[in-house]
Amino acid sequence: MASSLISNPVENSDRSRESKKKKKKIQNQNQNQNQKQTRWKTKFEQQIYSSKLLDALRHVHRNPSSAASSDTPLRGRAVREAADRALAVAAKGRTRWSRAILTNRLKLRFKKHKKQRVTVTGNSRSKKPGVSILRLKGKKLPALQRRVRVLGRLVPGCRELSFPVLLEEATDYIPALEMQVRAMTALAELLTSADAGSGAAC
Amino acid sequence: MERIPGSGVRSGNCRDNKQEISVEIFQIGEEIRRLMTENLLQEAPRPETGSSFTALLGLPENQAMELLNSPESYDSPAILTADIWRERGKDQKTLSYPFNCSPTFPSNAALVERAARFSIFAAAQNSPQTSSVPSNSSENSLKLKNETTDSESNPTILNKNQISLKRKERQKKGLAKKSKNMGDESSKLPYVHVRARRGHATDSHSLAERARREKINARMKLLQELVPGCSKISGTALVLDEIINHVQSLQREVEFLSMRLAAVNSRIDFNLDSLLAAESGSLTDGNFPGMVMPSMWPDVPVNGTRRQQHHNQHQQLWHVDVGRDNHNFISQPNSLFSYDSTN
Numbered sequence: 001m002a003s004s005l006i007s008n009p010v011e012n013s014d015r016s017r018e019s020k021k022k023k024k025k026i027q028n029q030n031q032n033q034n035q036k037q038t039r040w041k042t043k044f045e046q047q048i049y050s051s052k053l054l055d056a057l058r059h060v061h062r063n064p065s066s067a068a069s070s071d072t073p074l075r076g077r078a079v080r081e082a083a084d085r086a087l088a089v090a091a092k093g094r095t096r097w098s099r100a101i102l103t104n105r106l107k108l109r110f111k112k113h114k115k116q117r118v119t120v121t122g123n124s125r126s127k128k129p130g131v132s133i134l135r136l137k138g139k140k141l142p143a144l145q146r147r148v149r150v151l152g153r154l155v156p157g158c159r160e161l162s163f164p165v166l167l168e169e170a171t172d173y174i175p176a177l178e179m180q181v182r183a184m185t186a187l188a189e190l191l192t193s194a195d196a197g198s199g200a201a202c
Numbered sequence: 203m204e205r206i207p208g209s210g211v212r213s214g215n216c217r218d219n220k221q222e223i224s225v226e227i228f229q230i231g232e233e234i235r236r237l238m239t240e241n242l243l244q245e246a247p248r249p250e251t252g253s254s255f256t257a258l259l260g261l262p263e264n265q266a267m268e269l270l271n272s273p274e275s276y277d278s279p280a281i282l283t284a285d286i287w288r289e290r291g292k293d294q295k296t297l298s299y300p301f302n303c304s305p306t307f308p309s310n311a312a313l314v315e316r317a318a319r320f321s322i323f324a325a326a327q328n329s330p331q332t333s334s335v336p337s338n339s340s341e342n343s344l345k346l347k348n349e350t351t352d353s354e355s356n357p358t359i360l361n362k363n364q365i366s367l368k369r370k371e372r373q374k375k376g377l378a379k380k381s382k383n384m385g386d387e388s389s390k391l392p393y394v395h396v397r398a399r400r401g402h403a404t405d406s407h408s409l410a411e412r413a414r415r416e417k418i419n420a421r422m423k424l425l426q427e428l429v430p431g432c433s434k435i436s437g438t439a440l441v442l443d444e445i446i447n448h449v450q451s452l453q454r455e456v457e458f459l460s461m462r463l464a465a466v467n468s469r470i471d472f473n474l475d476s477l478l479a480a481e482s483g484s485l486t487d488g489n490f491p492g493m494v495m496p497s498m499w500p501d502v503p504v505n506g507t508r509r510q511q512h513h514n515q516h517q518q519l520w521h522v523d524v525g526r527d528n529h530n531f532i533s534q535p536n537s538l539f540s541y542d543s544t545n
Contacts, residue, residue, distance in 0.1 A: 151442060154450065170445065174429065174445075177456065
């Protein structure tokens with residue numbers, strides 16, 4: 001019951017927001033952007049994502065060898081990666097960040113022991129030397145450039161993208177993240193309530 | 203045959219050579235023009251002093267003004283002279299000068315073409331004079347040599363010629379810019395419907411820049427709508443800051459939630475299906491499946507070590523339990539399971 005109470009207000013607000021945005025967008029922009037804007041906001045998408053996430057979590061618990069079973073931080077990271085992967089799958093691979101997330105894991109698997117460190121340092125070194133030089137000098141000239149780089153690092157797989165493409169990726173990534181947060185909060189609430197419920201029952 | 207003093211300068215800077223040659227061309231052209239128009243046209247009296255340079259000063263501007271009205275190029279005296287030079291066989295050597303300097307003065311070939319056109323035009327205008335043109339040329343060659351010697355002795359007048367030359371070039375550039383404007387707009391029309399206004403840059407580079415900036419601004423506007431509190435902020439850098447903060451906060455939330463889920467999950471194994479079913483169902487039915495499901499759970503862990511069986515059982519559970527619930531939600535898990543099994 002608590003779960004439905006939680007889910008329904010989310011539903012309603014989502015649907016109303018979604019309908020409002022749909023009306024606005026149809027007036028202004030293309031159909032393509034329509035779908036993009038409301039893609040991550042529908043309850044439907046969230047449900048899809050939730051079930052995918054469930055399966056991923058199940059997988060994590062099924063195979064404790066992939067992550068330390070008793071260590072919470074490691075498992076937390078495994079859960080996080082599983083959640084990101086589920087999100088990328090829900091994106092159906094249409095966006096760069098989703099593809100990057102899905103391929104990153106493969107890369108890490110192959111290059112696990114030796115090259116993991118190299119990729120980490122390599123990523124930091126892949127910054128343009130101009131930026132590091134300017135940091136030494138303390139100039140604020142490419143302030144915009146710096147922020148663009150930071151944003152590129154935040155969005156997975158978008159490190160060396162051009163500015164307009166990066167903005168496009170961010171436009172898709174942010175609603176996806178928001179949906180992920182909503183789904184995971186709902187799940188966590190359900191689980192904790194079920195936990196408490198079953199604990200009380202037992 | 204006397205060598206034109208310009209040839210001596212050839213070894214030097216090619217550009218100076220070009221100017222001197224064009225000066226020579228003008229001189230010759232003015233001579234021809236004068237001869238041709240003396241009889242027929244009654245133009246404004248030009249001071250025909252011993253040095254023909256002042257005449258040269260007068261006529262080129264007049265020519266330029268006439269030609270400005272027409273979109274054709276301006277070098278009519280040069281055209282005439284080039285034509286005459288081409289006609290004359292023994293001037294091949296001197297004619298080679300402009301061609302040698304063609305890298306620096308690329309319009310020479312074009313000048314020759316226009317010379318042909320203009321000569322025809324001029325011939326049409328002054329038909330009785332065409333016969334006189336070749337005859338004049340011999341005179342002109344002599345006069346050219348005289349004038350070149352004069353040109354060397356009168357550097358100031360040479361400068362004036364250069365100034366007129368520059369003025370003509372500027373005028374030509376003005377023309378070229380106008381035509382280029384038209385060309386740019388018409389060439390850009392199928393691609394980008396941009397009408398360059400007066401005072402705005404119509405360079406192809408700036409047009410591309412503008413298109414790029416507009417693209418970026420459109421995307422920034424979308425992002426601003428997404429991120430709460432960004433629409434008030436003006437300035438790309440601050441908006442980007444907000445966006446970065448927002449993304450970071452979202453990622454941190456995901457991190458905390460995943461830790462939480464990991465902690466919770468350690469206790470209960472997949473009681474989630476029941477809860478999800480409850481979520482998708484209606485309010486009143488929320489409790490009933492919730493109570494039904496846990497009783498069925500003990501069967502699952504016994505058999506469910508293998509994924510396939512796990513899937514089958516879950517599918518059965520879905521089918522049994524979810525009759526009341528939304529059917530679209532039913533179809534999704536099955537497809538999802540099939541998708542994940544291929545992973």
